[in-house]
Amino acid sequence: MRQRLAIMTVIALIQASAFADGAAVQFRIPSGELNVTLFASPRPIAAGVIELSLLVQDKNGTELALGTDASMVLRGPSGSTVSASVIRRPAGLYEASVAFDRPGKWEVTVKLERNGEQYAIGGNIDVAPRPSKASSYAGYFAFPPIAVVLFVVRETLLHRRSKG
Amino acid sequence: MDPVASAILEPWSIHWDTIFLLVAVAVVYIRGWVHLHTELSHRYGRGKLCVFVSGLAVIGLALESPIDAFGSVLLQAHMIQHLLLIAIAPLLLLLGQPVLPLLRGLPRWIFKDALGPFLGAHELKRAGRAIVHPVFTWIGFSAAIIVWHLPRFYELALNSPAWHQVEHACFFWAAILFWWPVIGVWPGERVWPEWAMVPYLLAAGMVNMGLSAALSFSDHVFYPTYATAPRLWGISALEDQAAAGGIMWVPGSIVMLIPAAILGVRALQKPYAGPARTAPRVLTPVRPGVWDLLRTPVIGPVLQHRRFRQTAQMAMLALAAMVTWDGFRGSQIAPLNLAGVLPWIHWRGFAVIALLMAGNLFCMACPFTLPRDLARRLVTPRYRWPIWLRSKWLAAGLLVTYLWAYEAFAPWDRPRATAWMIVGYFAAVLTVDTLFKGASFCKYVCPIGQFHFVHSLVSPLRIGVREPSICRTCATHDCIRGNAGQRGCELKLFQPKKLGNFDCTFCLDCVQACPESNVGILRADQTKSLVKTDPGSGIGRLSQRWDVAALILILVFGAFINAAGMTERVMMWMHRWHAYLGSMLAVVTLMYAAGLLIIPAALIAVCGWSTRRTAHISWRDAICGFAPTFVPLGFSMWLAHFSNHLFTWSNSLAPALGSNWIPSLELFVLDLGLLVTLYASWRVAGRFSEIPRTVFTVSFPWTVLAGGLYASSIWIVFQPMQMRGMLMR
Numbered sequence: 097m098r099q100r101l102a103i104m105t106v107i108a109l110i111q112a113s114a115f116a117d118g119a120a121v122q123f124r125i126p127s128g129e130l131n132v133t134l135f136a137s138p139r140p141i142a143a144g145v146i147e148l149s150l151l152v153q154d155k156n157g158t159e160l161a162l163g164t165d166a167s168m169v170l171r172g173p174s175g176s177t178v179s180a181s182v183i184r185r186p187a188g189l190y191e192a193s194v195a196f197d198r199p200g201k202w203e204v205t206v207k208l209e210r211n212g213e214q215y216a217i218g219g220n221i222d223v224a225p226r227p228s229k230a231s232s233y234a235g236y237f238a239f240p241p242i243a244v245v246l247f248v249v250r251e252t253l254l255h256r257r258s259k260g
Numbered sequence: 261m262d263p264v265a266s267a268i269l270e271p272w273s274i275h276w277d278t279i280f281l282l283v284a285v286a287v288v289y290i291r292g293w294v295h296l297h298t299e300l301s302h303r304y305g306r307g308k309l310c311v312f313v314s315g316l317a318v319i320g321l322a323l324e325s326p327i328d329a330f331g332s333v334l335l336q337a338h339m340i341q342h343l344l345l346i347a348i349a350p351l352l353l354l355l356g357q358p359v360l361p362l363l364r365g366l367p368r369w370i371f372k373d374a375l376g377p378f379l380g381a382h383e384l385k386r387a388g389r390a391i392v393h394p395v396f397t398w399i400g401f402s403a404a405i406i407v408w409h410l411p412r413f414y415e416l417a418l419n420s421p422a423w424h425q426v427e428h429a430c431f432f433w434a435a436i437l438f439w440w441p442v443i444g445v446w447p448g449e450r451v452w453p454e455w456a457m458v459p460y461l462l463a464a465g466m467v468n469m470g471l472s473a474a475l476s477f478s479d480h481v482f483y484p485t486y487a488t489a490p491r492l493w494g495i496s497a498l499e500d501q502a503a504a505g506g507i508m509w510v511p512g513s514i515v516m517l518i519p520a521a522i523l524g525v526r527a528l529q530k531p532y533a534g535p536a537r538t539a540p541r542v543l544t545p546v547r548p549g550v551w552d553l554l555r556t557p558v559i560g561p562v563l564q565h566r567r568f569r570q571t572a573q574m575a576m577l578a579l580a581a582m583v584t585w586d587g588f589r590g591s592q593i594a595p596l597n598l599a600g601v602l603p604w605i606h607w608r609g610f611a612v613i614a615l616l617m618a619g620n621l622f623c624m625a626c627p628f629t630l631p632r633d634l635a636r637r638l639v640t641p642r643y644r645w646p647i648w649l650r651s652k653w654l655a656a657g658l659l660v661t662y663l664w665a666y667e668a669f670a671p672w673d674r675p676r677a678t679a680w681m682i683v684g685y686f687a688a689v690l691t692v693d694t695l696f697k698g699a700s701f702c703k704y705v706c707p708i709g710q711f712h713f714v715h716s717l718v719s720p721l722r723i724g725v726r727e728p729s730i731c732r733t734c735a736t737h738d739c740i741r742g743n744a745g746q747r748g749c750e751l752k753l754f755q756p757k758k759l760g761n762f763d764c765t766f767c768l769d770c771v772q773a774c775p776e777s778n779v780g781i782l783r784a785d786q787t788k789s790l791v792k793t794d795p796g797s798g799i800g801r802l803s804q805r806w807d808v809a810a811l812i813l814i815l816v817f818g819a820f821i822n823a824a825g826m827t828e829r830v831m832m833w834m835h836r837w838h839a840y841l842g843s844m845l846a847v848v849t850l851m852y853a854a855g856l857l858i859i860p861a862a863l864i865a866v867c868g869w870s871t872r873r874t875a876h877i878s879w880r881d882a883i884c885g886f887a888p889t890f891v892p893l894g895f896s897m898w899l900a901h902f903s904n905h906l907f908t909w910s911n912s913l914a915p916a917l918g919s920n921w922i923p924s925l926e927l928f929v930l931d932l933g934l935l936v937t938l939y940a941s942w943r944v945a946g947r948f949s950e951i952p953r954t955v956f957t958v959s960f961p962w963t964v965l966a967g968g969l970y971a972s973s974i975w976i977v978f979q980p981m982q983m984r985g986m987l988m989r
Contacts, residue, residue, distance in 0.1 A: 131490075133490040140420070140421055140422075151490055153490070229978055233923065233924065233927055236924065236927035236928060236931055237927075237974075239928075239931045240931050240934050240935055240938075240970070243931075243935050244935075244938065246378075247938075247939070247942075249378075250374070250377045250378060251952060253377040253378065253380075253381050254377050255952055257377070257380070
């Protein structure tokens, strides 16, 4: 039985790092003939530089809406406005790197122009506070105290065994 | 590529820490399996190895492949990921019967000393029995599956990476426990007979089927995130959900049904004998063989080759010549000059990593001793090193001078100064060693050597005797005296009485000299080297030597002050004092006098005084006994500092590696340094009392000091750094 606990500890170590990431969908909004999806990474969205990807499709969401010009304006919780520089990628996506300087609800306005028609689509992105260094590396700070506690338990067990 | 797939995949990246962890577990398992394959070949065939490693590969596939990235827009991808984590990976891992291989694969001290008391505790045994009871495991598994598939919780996991990890943890753990009684993990007893696992599996299959059917046949989308997600490859949300249900239903059921069928057939083929009631097996401990690096294939013969050391020294000498040449003749912009880069970034970084991974490899390949050996063919040394200088005091003084000069004159930023330092070093070696016999320079003078001697106390390898009984009958003592074909140890370390790595240059002269080939490169017990009170050949009792204690403490505090010197805050503070005093040299001198001598002396005096009072021992016992315990903490700071330079430089070459892992690595190293120091302090305090309360009281001041140094190391790691000697944007 004792070995079971040991093996589970090892498996717990494997599992502890069980995560992976990709871009997350922030919103998907239809507007007239177009369907706009905004992706963001890394996850979770926290204050700092975030990569935004914009996908513009037809209204059914099945085909790319080619020949569209896109721009993006973001309004922060303090009311400050940021114009994102949008780059068109070969895959049919539009990308922008945006510095979210403070946490809160950011309003994103996507402006599109296609075949002479203009569309403005708005959505929100919830930006979490930038994680502090202490929280980012909490595991490393927690490791020594946990090890010390385990050591104390070990010594107690040994002491009890030697008395018993 | 589909633009949605492109949007998902472009920011996707592999987490190397997960890969590293999986590889580490595989290495531990393989190490244990190699032993067991010889001892219990009928139980641990190659198949076990294959399935376990495949299980780890499946975890890697589930977590570190695009499957996870697609899971946010495609339910069926998410379902495949869960299937891998719930059904395939745990089943394969447990089929590898991992208990014994993983335990045997761990270093013996971890298994015996660290885990031993826990593994033997009755409370934990009872808890272990309870959590793998089939009733508990079945309920836990079913509950995890049902609860996490409720839209409220599934959505929670989809929208929060943290909850997503919790979800994965629940699935994986519940599955490990669920499959445990099915596989009958060995060595352990079955609580329920094998046939009872058939209804156990079928009942779980029914739960799975119910959920799958709900997903497959529903006419509305369960999870709103997928309803609004952009469509990948034109698959509608409802089609996606139906496909996910199918994946859960068919492969999910097959995974349950095949083991149920196998167990059912086996139950029908043999008469029921009830649950196994055999007494727990007592595994005969196997005496660990003496592992010797010199007996490993390829590396062993290479290291033992007579010309190996000379070749390594010649390579280092060539590098030293290049550095010196470039230092004198090349650009005086440090990052563009070999003298500004090789010694201060690469050599220091690789030297500390070598100490951590192997041992004192720098002294093994020391470039300074090769010209010395050549010079001794022309000039025979006539004198013995003066008795009054046969200690580490001179080296300690030189070390303080070096650390001060490093900050005061910034040789890392002045290639010509670095070149002069190298030339000066060669001159000093030649002068000392053509006048004095033996390795006087290495043992009593060389500050670089002292750095390596002290820190090799925590290295995993040592040069030692393979079989002590052979030495008992040896009359020639070639290892220290040498013979016609090979000189003996110049540092006067007699192998049978050698203790740890202190003063050992890893020159392998003793290996070459021993006529019985009884000297090897063996595993070292690092903690023992720090806490032992036995006398060692050529070094005496480390725990009684003031000079060694001083040397160690200079290196420990030197690690912190040297690293702090490159932080922005300390530099600003120095500039303020510069403006006040009018001389940067005075500021540096004051800083080093305070940080390397006065403050450490005061702190050590307070700790020593407290220990004297509580343990009723001498100043010497108190201070010299506890000083070596700080080597791991000091070394971890040097390692964090030097590896920071090395890895930051590496990242400047390969930015794709990213840099977030560097502080993580530094913190991990510092954590380990602190813990080993605390453990060693506890062991030293245990010399003075057997009562835990007294041991705690005796070690307490040293624990506080270690904690303070650790806190300062954390502060240093998180400060903005001046990356000396590097061209950084």
